[in-house]
Amino acid sequence: MGAYIIRRLIAMAGMLVTLSVIVFLLFSVLPADPARLVCGKSCTPSIIKAINHKFGYDQPLAVQYKEFVQGIFVGRTYGEGKAAFDCHVPCLGYSFLRNEDVTTLIKDTLPITAQLALGGFVLWILVGVSIGIVAALKRGKWQDRTIMGAALVGYSFPSFFIALLLIFFVQIKFAVLGFHSYTSFFDSPAEWFKALVLPWIAVAMLYAAFYSRLTRNQMLETLGEDYIRTARAKGLRERTVIGKHGLRAGLTPIVTAAGLDLAGLLGGALIIEQVFALPGLGRLSVDSVTTSDLPVITGTVMVAAFFIILANLVVDLLYAVIDPRVRLA
Amino acid sequence: MSDPFLQVKDLRVQFPTEDGVVSAVDGVDFAVAKNKVLAIVGESGSGKSVTSQAIMGLINRKTAKVTGEIRLDGEELLTARPEQVRSLRGKRMAMIFQDPLSSLHPFYSIGKQLVEAVNVHQDVSRSAAMQQARDMLDRVGIPNPDRRLKDYPHNLSGGMRQRVMIAMALLNNPELLIADEPTTALDVTVQAQIINLLRDLQREFGTAIILITHDLGVVADMADDVVVMYGGRVVERGSIDDIYYRPEMPYTWGLLGSVPRMDAGRNERLQPIPGQPPSLIRLPKGCVFRPRCAYHELVPGNRCDTERPDLLPVTPEHAVRCHLDPAQRREIAAERLGVATADPAMEDK
Structure with a gap:
């Protein structure tokens, strides 16, 4: 190891x-x-x-x-x-x-992107995986069709469109939430939350749509496996069959996808940061490209690449922990 | 067959599909007594696996219609609450499957999977359950059971995995064990070991066994009674001697004729059954075996095409589903397999 x-x-x-x-x-x-x-x-x-x-x-x-x-x-x-x-x-x-x-620029912007990415990540995993499981268990029923239909819609919308819809309805039409610019959590937790909640939702919606489909398919595949039949033949309760034997195997491939997607986001959520005017790494990249600020572009590319490559390693290590069949050598 | 431990009556399993209703099992009757081994023989698609899964309550009743009667020690299972059937699974009836690698969970150690099986039905401590698991691994002939408990399924060989499956099934001392093609996925040398193990354990525990297989060699080794299935129906039923020495159904002849025999001449060829098993969606109107049967012309009046034969008794224990005249059947069997004449019971013919 x-x-x-x-x-x-x-x-x-x-x-x-x-x-x-x-x-x-x-x-x-x-x-x-x-x-x-x-x-x-x-x-x-x-x-x-x-x-x-x-x-x-x-x-x-x-x-x-x-x-x-x-x-x-x-x-x-x-x-x-x-x-x-x-x-x-x-x-x-x-x-x-x-x-x-460039180092200072990245140091200033990366934490904002990281907060955006991590918050969105937690949200999309929670939402995407749980509704994916529901869809799998209710396969073919109206719950399944509703969730998969919604996921397809969510998946087809470009992220900037979702972001703009959120801004229009939440901030303008119903004015539930005013416009808030990014504030550090340590200065004002409430402001911090208000500034990030919509970006989180925007990020999460796109990925949750994708993850619900992924989870559903993985769960359905797993629930058709012979070892699930064995678990039932042992007399295990349905709860244990699905919640333990099913989830353990069904969610493993999702770890890989989630790790890589999170890393990709850490390299900068270009569009979401732009739409919500979050001064993160993605926005820094976009600004640098439009002004031909070559040293900054080099720096941001290197940082994004670093995260992706690191995530690959972490995911591989995690996999070896989760799946006893995987041997690292 | 007095005191049948398991009694199956008129069992039907139907799967509605887009192309029509698939009658996977269509009116199957049989019984298994305590201490006895019943073999269910047939090709893939003959309904033998579905039958066994119906007994275990493993058929999803939302996607399939299961009717008839399944009585385990007098208790009707098809109308019982699912929770009640669940509590019997693994305790009074257990099952081992064809492919032990895919039937064991790849992410859990052997020990965990065995302990889990103990703890569903027995209120014992983890360490006591582990001890039971260890003893059972020892019992089924797994060397070094303490180490194997920590292993994962992929660490073991095919034969060892099937031994683990058998151990898992026997942990709670079931009175009925269903073995669904337990040797199909194994090497030939290992097959014999597993069958010997099953036979020994059956004697030791007195378990009733339903052995599902298409391997007539395995059947001859173990079974007391045989049910031959074709197209979701029982086409012949009898004692092991009935089926091997006095088979009366053309399909059974076909099965026996496609097994290599030690006493056959060197140049004698195996006789495979021509054609394919029927689609279970649109079954022929007459005899289901008719399209593959070489003898249907011997039956007068095209009855094989128009009329489903009934499962009629030849002797109290031997029943056959065929339109052929019984005397004619015996004659053909003697000629084809050279078995009936070798049997003293047939000498008065």
């Missing part, structure tokens, strides 16, 4: 390095000229040259990459002489547009 984890961590590092190289190469061929973007109105070639020098863009690509990696592990210094400033470990780069280092 220990050796397996170490091997997986090494592989994970390899994947991140490969990814960073690809991102770096990709951005080097983009027609965006970072120096020109920050140069301003009275731009002269010498200013551009100075800016390029300051951020290291005049260096060969290999050197730029080396400095990027160095920044992550030992930090780096931008500029020279009096204008020089340090970017501390782990330095993911410096946004010349925002005059802020």
Whole structure:
């Protein structure tokens, strides 16, 4: 097990390095000229040259990459002489547009995204899995058809549409909830909740629709298994047959899907954050793309990739714990 | 067959489907006495598994119509409350299944699954249940039972898994054990071991056994009585000697003719039954076996096409569902299988 984890961590590092190289190469061929973007109105070639020098863009690509990696592990210094400033470990780069280092930007935005993702996650698992189980147990009955019909509708709506509907009905038409901008939980728990509740619901609805279908199908498949018949033949109560033997096997594949979906969300809920004006990682990514803020894009891509790769490892380890047939080697 | 422990009368199981009603079991009667082994023989789709699951109450009554009578020690099961039938399952009647790997829960250890079976019906401590489980594993010939309790099904071989299933079924000392093709998924060498084990345990515990199989070799080894099923019906019923030495139904001849025999000549070929088992949705109007029967022309007046034969007794214990004339049947059987003449009971013919 220990050796397996170490091997997986090494592989994970390899994947991140490969990814960073690809991102770096990709951005080097983009027609965006970072120096020109920050140069301003009275731009002269010498200013551009100075800016390029300051951020290291005049260096060969290999050197730029080396400095990027160095920044992550030992930090780096931008500029020279009096204008020089340090970017501390782990330095993911410096946004010349925002005059802020990328690490700080991510540190500010990631917690908001994480709260959005985790809250939505809890909600969608609770709702999706439980109604999926109900649908499976009531297969073919009106409960099943209603749930599956609703799930199909929820699944077909784009997430921004669900978000806009929520805003329209909850905040505007019936004005149940005013407009609230994000506030830290520690400043005001009530405000924090009011600002996040609609985004949570918006995130959860989409995924809950998907998870109810997934759960239903998994449960139906499991309840048709021979070992469920054995459980009944033993004389177990129906409650135990379904609640213990059925759920244990039926919900296992859902762990995989849930882990990866949560990780995907941690990389930024681009649309939901945009619609609800939540200053999270997704919004940072979108803003950076529209302003060609290459260092920030690199940083957010790396963070998102990190979560996905980490989730893969965690899910595999979890699976080995849940399913005794899985052997890690 | 005085004092039948299990009595099945006119059992019918019907599954409504989009294409029509599937009559999986259509008016089946039989009885099993304590201490006896009844074999139910037939091809896949003959209704033998459905019959056994109906006895255990494992047929979903919401999706299937089950009618008739099933009496376990006098107690009618089909009209009993589901909770009552549940409390009998695993306690007075137990079942082992065809494929032990898929029939054991992959996520729970052998010990947990056995303890669970004990604790449903016995109010004993976990450790006492574990001790029972251990002893039963020992009893069914599993070496190192303490270690096996901690194993998962996938750690065991096929034969060991089936032994675990048998142990699980016997934990609560059931009076009736239904074995649904217990050896089909196993290697041939292991098959014999499992059958021997079942026979030994049957003698030791005095359990009545219903052995469901299509393997006539297994039947000859164990059974006291045999029921031959075809198309959801009993087509022949009798003692083991009746079925092996005095079979009178063309389908039974077919089954016996498709088994390799030690005393057959080297160049003698097996005689498979031509054709396929019938679809249970639109059964032929006449004899269900008619489309595959080589002898229907011997019956005058096309009766095989128009009239369902009844299950008629030949002797008090031997009954056959066939339009052929009894004398004619014996003649054909003697010619085809060379068995009837070898039997002293038939010499006066």
